[in-house]
Amino acid sequence: MPRPSARRALPVALLSALALAVPAAASAAPEPGFETLTPACVPAPPVQHPGCGTAYRGAPLPSGTPDQVVELSGADRFATAAAIAEHGFPEADVAVLVSGEDRHLVDALSAAPLARSLAAPLLLATRDDVPAATAAYLRDHAVRSVVVVGGDDALSALTPKRLQTLGVTDVQRIAGADRYATSRAVAAFLPAATHGWAASGEDAHLVDALAAAGPAARLGEPLVLVADDDPIPAGDALRALGVTTTTVAGGPEGVFPEALAPLPTPHRAAGEDRYGTAAAVAVEAVDAGLPAEDVVLAPGLTGHLVDALASGPLGRATLLVGEDQSSFDVVEAWFDTYGAGRVTAVGAVSISG
Template identity: 75%
Template sequence: MFRSALRRAALVPVAAALALGSAGTASAAPADGFETLTPVCSAQLPITHPGCVAGTSYRGAPLPDGDPNQIVQLSGADRFATAAAIAEHGFPEADVAVLVSGEDRHLVDALSAAPLARSLAAPVLLGTRDAVPAATAAYLQRHRVQAVLLVGGADALGEGTADRLRALGVTSTARVAGADRYETSRALVALAPRATHGWVASGEDAHLVDALAASGPAARLAEPLLLVADGDPLPAAAALRARGVTSTTVAGGPEGVAPEALAPLPAPQRAAGDDRYATAAELAVESVDRGLPADDLLFAPGVSGHLVDALAAGPLGRATLLVGDVDSSYDVIEAWFDTFGSGRVTAVGAVEIGD
């Protein structure tokens, strides 16, 4: 049964890569049965977006087929290929991409990138300081991507990255970066659409997983996701208010975002559980309450070493549960399906759903 298979969802070595689709070209009227992605154009955007210039909409991910037992596996031979497989699923037509570091020490730079990427009808792809990996390059060339937004400083994506992208046919590049992770987060939010609701998470290394669980809902709802510093929360609060935010969902408990950091935020309300898996479930419930479908769910790895898969999956815009080899993870999964029933589950990276 589908449900018992989900009960056995676990972290395993990355499965064989999902077969990639053929290249797509942008169209004014994407095909039925797929999401339609229309870029939100901003005068502040530092790259030239062909879709904004031409008024183009793009074909996005396939819509659920109505089968309550639908499972989609998106994985590749490594994290770079997994991100490319996610991009092929969610962004089979794209003129623009967002490039972030796929190296663990720099993942934090891109935690606020998912809402901006989705607003641009763009996938999040992974690079390194000194290279554009083969899977990333293949996606860019297959889709003739014309513009790439780099997220993070030169230590994350080196100074030669723009030259490497131009060699792949990219004609417009720009970098979004700040002096630290919090300033980078605010710079990304400043480019995203205005919204009355926002999401906030800790920027501390031990709690980054909370931001990953919030990224899909924030992206689908076109709402900002911002990192807040316990010791200096006022810039985050000001950045949210500058984008029109009047209420805030705070991902995680006081051990992540301290009460003194929560206080200045616009009308903050926590979504938190006893551990990262329960917190992700609380965020998913919050996203359903705010309009996301409960029967189109993402499973992402919730353990260190595999969190990057959730980073690349954020722009898909799905309610997200984290999976790990602990009872609390399985209990959350079972409780979700007891409450909401089953539908499409998309498992990314090191998460593989058993038979």
């Protein structure tokens, strides 16, 4: 497709202030209007959902003025996820709980579309604890139903009991024999869709799935992980949901060329590196209807990817920020092309002027 004409560039002062940091928690100024979130209750949710057929208030809508900046962060990854939850899901009755430990992030990569379909945030825990920020969100919102994604090695068998002490009465776990089976099990709870997303499940390429999570969530489409040595189950899972076309996030070093054939009419969204791939995925999302001027900036460095994970249910096009110039070039090119309406920086990404 032809490149859209440039409309408005991000101010140089704002772009030059973009950095990876550990900012203090911040909140956006009040904005008129909010998203409306309606739980998808067909197929039946994995937990009892008291809000089937109910409209929930979601995130504030952009005010319409250019160059808005919203920073969502906390003292640690768990508090950052809770801050994102407060922003995007202030009225949630249901939550999705995933591991916030780096070695288990892969189990949660496909959870963003499910969370948004339930009008639910994505909260983080450790294998053996429900951190204070997560517990506070669950208590403050009187959440009674929680979907746990991942096996006992990610979130232990005692997790439901820990949640019950917080007032949660309905806990259901979605897990498969491995990361790929878990992603397919999560996708099975999503409504039918004609388009789906696929990405590598290899540790070195998890960032590609993170870039696709926000668009998949907003569009109500499944995101499954593809095993290069056994891609047929991923294709079968997508077809079972009615998928006829698939966007594969990432290049051939992530999902091998020979692994594409079992997927429904696949095509790639990929760049020269993880930052270019995130931008390519974001372009696909904009072409599918997501607003180009309302984007998330999330950390793209290993060790900070969890912040991008928590922001997936917001359902926004996502650009990744690193420490090298290539990531800043991608961000600058995006705003040169599409302009800057609202920029939401999450976790270790800070924008300060």
